[in-house]
Amino acid sequence: MLRNRWKQVLAAIGVAALVASAAQAKTEIEVQYPLGFIFDKVFAEIKAEFEKLHPDVQVTYRPAYKEYEDAAQTALRQAIVKQLPDVSFQAINLQRLFVDRGIAGDLSPMIAKEKDWKGQGFSDAMMALGNFNGKQYGMAFAVSTPIIYFNEDLVAKAGGDPNNFPNTWEGIFALSRKVEALGNDTVGLYHSWTITGNWLWQALVFSYGGTMMSGDEKKVAFDGPGGRNAIGLMGRMLKEGKMPNLAHEAARQAFFAGKMGIWTESTSLLRVADEGVGGKFKWRTAVFPVPGPDAKLPTGGNAALMFATTPEKQKAAWEYMKFATGAEGATVMVKGTGYMPPNALPANDPKLLKPFYETRPNHLTSLKQQPYMTAWYAFPGENSLKIIAVIKDHLQSVVDGSTAPETALAAMSKDVQALLPK
Amino acid sequence: MADIAATAVRVPAATTANRRRAWREELTAMSLAGPAMMLMFLFLIGPVLCILALSLTDYQLGAKSLRVIGLQNYVDMFGDRVFRRSIENTLTYVGIVVPASVGLGLGAALLIEAGTSLRAFYRAAYFLPVMATLIAMAIVWEFMLHPRFGLVNLSLKAINVAGYDWLQDRAVVLYTLCGIGIWQSVGFNMVLFMAGLTAIPKDLYEAAAIDGVNNGWDRFLTVTWPMLGPVTLFVVVITAIRSFQVFDTVQVMTKGGPNRASEVLLYTMYSEGFEFFRSGYAAAVTVVFLAFVLALAWLNAHILEKRVHYA
Known part of the structure; x- marks a missing residue:
């Protein structure tokens, strides 16, 4: 009896040891990404597919960052207490924080070791989004441009033609007024200016041909003609477009509830909008107006950065980053969100995304805007996060009607200039 | 005379003893109050001094270096x-x-x-x-x-x-x-x-x-x-x-x-x-x-x- 019991115990120990050694052979990498409401499902699928291909790597996700600034702040704090994840997805315009502070790892040596790098579809344009001082730090994962969402039913009811949606602000304002006149708390237009990193402020300035800073990055340039047109336009959105002062979550709910005619947002919300609207009404997307000469639009989205430091984790992290930003990862991501692929291969591959795009015209709007894409600007120096907040404060004072647009622009450029490196 | 001499000799001896006793008392006092004083400095006064010093620099959380920038x-x-x-x-x-x-x-x-x-x-x-x-x-x-x-x-x-x-x-x-x-x-x-x-x-x-x-x-x-x-x-x-x-x-x-x-x-x-x-x-x-x-x-x-x- 007793001897048998001992045998059982020994056997159990043996099994446990075997399991433990098998577990040790696996490399675990920790990954953290932002915007859970958009990405949770996508990352779960990427993990499943990746682990099938790489049984020796175990991917663990940390709870998603709420949004982009929060993502950068969390990671910077983690860096101080040495609790960084091995791979972190950060906003394209905030990568610089991690490069300047020496937190993000240089990927160039790993790319040099790849056998068929050119054939893997990582285009120069997309790689440039993560390239700083000639070194590759970020791998663009999901990229976006701002587009217009509109409620077909409301637009038609207000006398507009959904097949001929206006592509000038004047046309949009006229339509917005008509939608607003339908009454019953219907909102005509909302421009999601609060999106992280002043993205839609940059979109307006760039669309008028302006820039954020002078070429040598010493002086604020958004107080030039481009910026003056852009801030004036925000004022006109209130007066001529009847735009209310809403928090952007409230605006999103209003659109999903069928209470808003025209909504400017990132293409990334296409899937969220599909689910949010849930077939209650017909909606469609249209291109973002680009009135200026030499117009551009900022590329939104995020990129994978490597924070792993040991060679073993770095190797596993690199495999994961390559998979997530490569053809298979991009296919999962595009189907699950509204972002554009960072990788050139899948859009034209009949096995990957070609059939998807053919049946989803809403997803094509952003692809059409590709010629306008330019970098999502990041302010230089150590105050870049504070500058983002300062710009937001001043834009808020325009949207709530408390400050005249030109006054706000002057104050904003003065405040930002004071925070730039001297 | 002998008396005077004796007192003359005895007085310094007494003061040394006194002084020694006083010194010992001081030592006891310090060793009793010391830990509390040290903790007070470590957790109350020290941090305030650190904050004062830090407020004269351009230190950024997690940065490897800092610069004194006065006021x-x-x-x-x-x-x-x-x-x-x-x-x-x-x-x-x-x-x-x-x-x-x-x-x-x-x-x-x-x-x-x-x-x-x-x-x-x-x-x-x-x-x-x-x-x-x-x-x-x-x-x-x-x-x-x-x-x-x-x-x-x-x-x-x-x-x-x-x-x-x-x-x-x-x-x-x-x-x-x-x-x-x-x-x-x-x-x-x-x-x-x-x-x-x-x-x-x-x-x-x-x-x-x-x-x-x-x-x-x-x-x-x-x-x-x-x-x-x-x-x-x-x-x-x-x-x-x-x-x-x-x-x-x-x-x-x-x-x-x-x-x-x-x-x-x-x-x-x-x-x-x-x-x-x-x-x-x-x-x-x-x-x-x-x-x-x-x-x-x-x-x-x-x-x-x-x-x-x-x-």
Whole structure:
């Protein structure tokens, strides 16, 4: 009896040891990404597919960052207490924080070791989004441009033609007024200016041909003609477009509830909008107006950065980053969100995304805007996060009607200039 | 002669012994007080000195190096719109919450002490907000203040008064927070006043009655209020310091917004230090905050203490 019991115990120990050694052979990498409401499902699928291909790597996700600034702040704090994840997805315009502070790892040596790098579809344009001082730090994962969402039913009811949606602000304002006149708390237009990193402020300035800073990055340039047109336009959105002062979550709910005619947002919300609207009404997307000469639009989205430091984790992290930003990862991501692929291969591959795009015209709007894409600007120096907040404060004072647009622009450029490196 | 010589010799010997004893006593004293002194320096004075030093640098949280920039942080601070806003808001908050919560706390204590029924119940009810976690309560407040289906606006609607968007309207958000601050401190102040009331000797009231003080108001003015002097002073100072420290309601409910309308000192400190990582600047804000608190403590110790104690 007793001897048998001992045998059982020994056997159990043996099994446990075997399991433990098998577990040790696996490399675990920790990954953290932002915007859970958009990405949770996508990352779960990427993990499943990746682990099938790489049984020796175990991917663990940390709870998603709420949004982009929060993502950068969390990671910077983690860096101080040495609790960084091995791979972190950060906003394209905030990568610089991690490069300047020496937190993000240089990927160039790993790319040099790849056998068929050119054939893997990582285009120069997309790689440039993560390239700083000639070194590759970020791998663009999901990229976006701002587009217009509109409620077909409301637009038609207000006398507009959904097949001929206006592509000038004047046309949009006229339509917005008509939608607003339908009454019953219907909102005509909302421009999601609060999106992280002043993205839609940059979109307006760039669309008028302006820039954020002078070429040598010493002086604020958004107080030039481009910026003056852009801030004036925000004022006109209130007066001529009847735009209310809403928090952007409230605006999103209003659109999903069928209470808003025209909504400017990132293409990334296409899937969220599909689910949010849930077939209650017909909606469609249209291109973002680009009135200026030499117009551009900022590329939104995020990129994978490597924070792993040991060679073993770095190797596993690199495999994961390559998979997530490569053809298979991009296919999962595009189907699950509204972002554009960072990788050139899948859009034209009949096995990957070609059939998807053919049946989803809403997803094509952003692809059409590709010629306008330019970098999502990041302010230089150590105050870049504070500058983002300062710009937001001043834009808020325009949207709530408390400050005249030109006054706000002057104050904003003065405040930002004071925070730039001297 | 021999005697004198003997004393002459003996005196230095005695002083050495004395001195040695004194020295030993000093050593004992130091070794007894030492640990406490060391801890005090380590945890109280040291950090304050560090903050002072840090406020003269451009240190960024997690940065590997820093530069001494003198008073630049202070110059920037007083030129910063957000900081000025923050000071104004904090002073307004203190200016409203302190008198209101001290007055209401005193009133509640007097009423509860005056009656005899349900005393324990009232005491517990008023003390509830002090015991409840403010973060949890903040969420309850958020529901109550919701512009569409919040209890506050629904009640106002029932009596045909238009409500506000309490937490999103720039004109009212600070006053909303003041209201919550008052709600939170009244119970605490009440308990302190009740302790003060029980300490007033009964014979003073009897003496007053003999002197012809008959109605309640006169009794309050001639006996209760003067005797509550020290307690009142303590309550005012404690409430003022606690009001200067307002942070949790702001962090949970408004994040200093909309457009900095509810920005307060501690929130500025937090966002500069832990959101923008400008530790040097945040240290300078902390120094200003400490200056306010120290000024209050000094006022307490040197001016008011002398007026409320009757030796």
